[in-house]
Amino acid sequence: EVELVESGGGFVQPGGSLRLSCVASGFTISSYSMNWVRQAPGKGPEWVSYISTTYSIISYADSVKGRFTISTDNAKNSLFLQMNSLRVEDTAVYYCVRDWNYNFDHWGQGTLVTVSS
Amino acid sequence: QTVVTQEPSFSVSPGGTVTLTCGLNSGSVSANYYPSWYQQTPGQAPRTLIYNTNTRSSGVPDRFSGSMLGTKAALTITGAQADDESDYYCVLYMGSGTWVFGGGTKLTVL
Numbered sequence: 001e002v003e004l005v006e007s008g009g010g011f012v013q014p015g016g017s018l019r020l021s022c023v024a025s026g027f028t029i030s031s032y033s034m035n036w037v038r039q040a041p042g043k044g045p046e047w048v049s050y051i052s053t054t055y056s057i058i059s060y061a062d063s064v065k066g067r068f069t070i071s072t073d074n075a076k077n078s079l080f081l082q083m084n085s086l087r088v089e090d091t092a093v094y095y096c097v098r099d100w101n102y103n104f105d106h107w108g109q110g111t112l113v114t115v116s117s
Numbered sequence: 118q119t120v121v122t123q124e125p126s127f128s129v130s131p132g133g134t135v136t137l138t139c140g141l142n143s144g145s146v147s148a149n150y151y152p153s154w155y156q157q158t159p160g161q162a163p164r165t166l167i168y169n170t171n172t173r174s175s176g177v178p179d180r181f182s183g184s185m186l187g188t189k190a191a192l193t194i195t196g197a198q199a200d201d202e203s204d205y206y207c208v209l210y211m212g213s214g215t216w217v218f219g220g221g222t223k224l225t226v227l
Contacts, residue, residue, distance in 0.1 A: 047215070052214060059214035061215070102153065103165055103172075109162065
């Protein structure tokens with residue numbers, strides 16, 4: 001069974017950093033493209049970042065470009081999101097999402113990031 | 118800036134049919150955008166209903182269908198049920214590994 005479990009969320013002040021982790025089970029992460037998608041309280045989801053299977057494509061939403069970095073660790077079958085220079089507007093639940101055939105087919109349960117002074 | 122447009126809200130009677138649409142502020146949606154549709158209930162992660170315009174995800178009832186309707190992608194629910202009352206989001210692939218979500222449609226079944 002495919003499962004994605006995020007961790008690393010929490011409370012941080014503006015300008016701070018957090019590193020989100022997502023441990024995958026039931027499949028090999030290196031065989032799939034992966035994404036981070038976030039959802040601010042009361043708002044719709046927003047795509048944040050993408051990493052392709054061959055790592056030939058890494059992309060970011062304009063809202064996080066230059067501040068966030070996506071990466072993987074195949075040995076740990078894990079996906080990461082390093083978030084720097086955090087802003088109040090980055091407050092959201094962050095989901096780790098598997099991408100198969102242009103389909104966000106599996107989502108984690110999400111981890112909450114709160115940026116506030 | 119690319120904006121994916123959806124009706125903010127829609128209402129349908131139980132047993133009725135409703136079509137939600139997904140457009141682009143900058144032009145037409147085509148199959149090249151690989152439109153997909155997600156259903157989200159409060160406190161839950163979104164789940165896929167339709168991907169690649171009209172492919173139903175595993176386990177999704179066949180009352181949900183996807184299509185292209187003129188310049189927009191469309192999600193049709195035929196024979197709406199009470200538990201279809203949810204938020205519905207479309208997502209378009211913009212190329213180079215980038216995606217844009219629509220603002221969502223809040224569907225009421227009453």
